[in-house]
Amino acid sequence: MAEPRPCSLAIGVLVGVVGLGCTGAGPTLAADPASPTPPAPPIVGGPCRYTAHPGKARIVSVRPKLDDAGVRRYDVRFEFLPDGPIAESFAQPQGRTFALLASGSRPDDAFLARHGIRRGQVLPCTMKIIASGTCTPVMFEFAFDREVDAAQGTTRPSTSESWNRGR
Numbered sequence: 510m511a512e513p514r515p516c517s518l519a520i521g522v523l524v525g526v527v528g529l530g531c532t533g534a535g536p537t538l539a540a541d542p543a544s545p546t547p548p549a550p551p552i553v554g555g556p557c558r559y560t561a562h563p564g565k566a567r568i569v570s571v572r573p574k575l576d577d578a579g580v581r582r583y584d585v586r587f588e589f590l591p592d593g594p595i596a597e598s599f600a601q602p603q604g605r606t607f608a609l610l611a612s613g614s615r616p617d618d619a620f621l622a623r624h625g626i627r628r629g630q631v632l633p634c635t636m637k638i639i640a641s642g643t644c645t646p647v648m649f650e651f652a653f654d655r656e657v658d659a660a661q662g663t664t665r666p667s668t669s670e671s672w673n674r675g676r
Contacts, residue, residue: 557642564591566634566649568626569606574615582615584608585626589636589649600638600647607649624653 566587589602635650
């Protein structure tokens with residue numbers, strides 16, 4: 510379900526009819542009914558550009574959890590250890606842990622076995638910090654992200670959860 514948005518006052522004039530109302534998405538422009546093409550939807554996110562900060566992810570915990578279907582998955586948490594300084598003040602990873610996700614979900618037994626994921630393991634990892642655009646501000650990329658992407662023929666920016674949910 511969509512999260513409620515603050516109400517914005519919108520005034521529209523279309524074919525001599527004046528309307529005054531409240532919209533959840535802010536002020537909008539009505540389409541000309543005689544126009545052969547509908548208005549383009551608003552752009553959400555992208556195009557975005559990131560700076561890459563290589564480092565390592567140290568696995569700090571691996572805890573079993575049942576998903577909604579009763580399947581055993583794992584809450585895998587890691588801390589990011591950058592190879593060099595990170596200039597962006599909003600993206601300092603010290604004192605935070607992040608969830609490692611596999612294709613957007615908690616990893617299962619097969620994923621942990623395939624990649625040898627265990628507490629204390631250190632993995633090469635790249636922290637990606639947004640430089641322009643309106644996408645996720647910080648993401649993490651692992652080598653197995655690229656392996657899965659190549660096997661599936663898709664691109665995915667991150668295996669870990671987004672920065673907004675890190676603790």
